Amino acid sequence: MFYIGIDLGGTNTAVGIVDDHGQILAQTTGKTPVGQPVNAYLACMSECIRCVLKTAGLQITEIRSIGIGIPGIVDTARGTVTQCTNLDWYDVPFQRFMEQVFPLPILMDNDANLAALAESCAGASIGCSSSVLITLGTGVGSGIILGGRPWSGAFGQAGELGHSTLVADGIPCRCGRNGCMEQYCSATALVRNARQICGAFPQTIMCQMAGGDLLDLTAKMVIDAAKEGDPYACRVFDRYTHYLALAIDSIINTLDPEIVLIGGGISHAGDFLLNAVRNKIPRHENGSPRPIARIELAKLRNGAGLIGAAMLGRQL
Numbered sequence: 001m002f003y004i005g006i007d008l009g010g011t012n013t014a015v016g017i018v019d020d021h022g023q024i025l026a027q028t029t030g031k032t033p034v035g036q037p038v039n040a041y042l043a044c045m046s047e048c049i050r051c052v053l054k055t056a057g058l059q060i061t062e063i064r065s066i067g068i069g070i071p072g073i074v075d076t077a078r079g080t081v082t083q084c085t086n087l088d089w090y091d092v093p094f095q096r097f098m099e100q101v102f103p104l105p106i107l108m109d110n111d112a113n114l115a116a117l118a119e120s121c122a123g124a125s126i127g128c129s130s131s132v133l134i135t136l137g138t139g140v141g142s143g144i145i146l147g148g149r150p151w152s153g154a155f156g157q158a159g160e161l162g163h164s165t166l167v168a169d170g171i172p173c174r175c176g177r178n179g180c181m182e183q184y185c186s187a188t189a190l191v192r193n194a195r196q197i198c199g200a201f202p203q204t205i206m207c208q209m210a211g212g213d214l215l216d217l218t219a220k221m222v223i224d225a226a227k228e229g230d231p232y233a234c235r236v237f238d239r240y241t242h243y244l245a246l247a248i249d250s251i252i253n254t255l256d257p258e259i260v261l262i263g264g265g266i267s268h269a270g271d272f273l274l275n276a277v278r279n280k281i282p283r284h285e286n287g288s289p290r291p292i293a294r295i296e297l298a299k300l301r302n303g304a305g306l307i308g309a310a311m312l313g314r315q316l
């Protein structure tokens with residue numbers, strides 16, 4: 001059986017044909033017609049679908065379903081995009097529009113949930129019925145899988161971990177709250193803290209790495225400096241992983257999943273990151289170790305969104 005997955009991004013729309021094992025057989029991208037009427041989106045998707053069918057040598061009749069990942073809040077029961085600021089969509093019944101064009105079951109979900117679903121079908125959490133994926137990049141994204149399915153919540157807003165309060169009355173966040181996890185655990189937060197340290201201690205190798213201009217300092221430079229043992233970078237990284245471990249510990253205490261995956265740009269730090277985080281999560285209760293969620297790196301990079309979207313159809 002084959003499935004079509006669509007990852008509707010704020011810049012590009014990725015469309016692919018995926019098999020039962022979550023492997024991509026053909027894929028293409030189109031420019032997302034942001035600011036244009038819904039018909040322009042349908043036309044873009046139709047064209048991309050025609051293209052991938054041709055590449056894979058398949059007919060539309062051989063496709064089980066079309067899944068769509070949306071970068072916003074989705075009411076999966078009604079098939080409505082409740083809120084998607086990137087596309088300026090509010091209460092758009094996009095599933096119905098798609099059904100009028102394509103004679104197939106149409107499914108939608110939030111893109112972060114679908115990245116987590118992709119990992120459970122073809123990535124690092126295969127075989128786990130419960131998992132959480134945290135994506136650490138410019139911001140913090142997260143997706144929850146329970147019973148093998150994405151958990152969107154009663155109101156489509158589950159998995160907004162990045163905007164859960166980690167520090168009472170902490171750093172102001174773009175969402176209007178203070179102390180959100182994103183302000184401590186995103187790559188942006190790591191770099192911001194490193195720049196402050198660089199300002200106070202110009203002898204850190206992070207300053208040399210940035211070539212004298214702190215605006216050129218990246219998360220990778222901070223992590224590389226910490227790996228080399230630079231005490232100032234180590235201090236920044238230790239503080240970063242302290243907060244990340246606190247957030248993951250809350251996930252474990254709330255959901256008790258089989259596995260917690262870390263993805264996004266920061267995850268390129270690999271074992272250096274995993275070991276720092278694992279060591280900061282308490283594994284003992286009343287003196288004896290307790291079984292606890294494994295913490296691992298996400299495996300899928302590009303393509304996770306469309307694989308997850310396609311895999312929604314596997315549950316039909």
Ligand SMILES: [Zn+2]
Pocket residue numbers: 162163164173174175176177180182
């Ligand atoms: Zn926030």
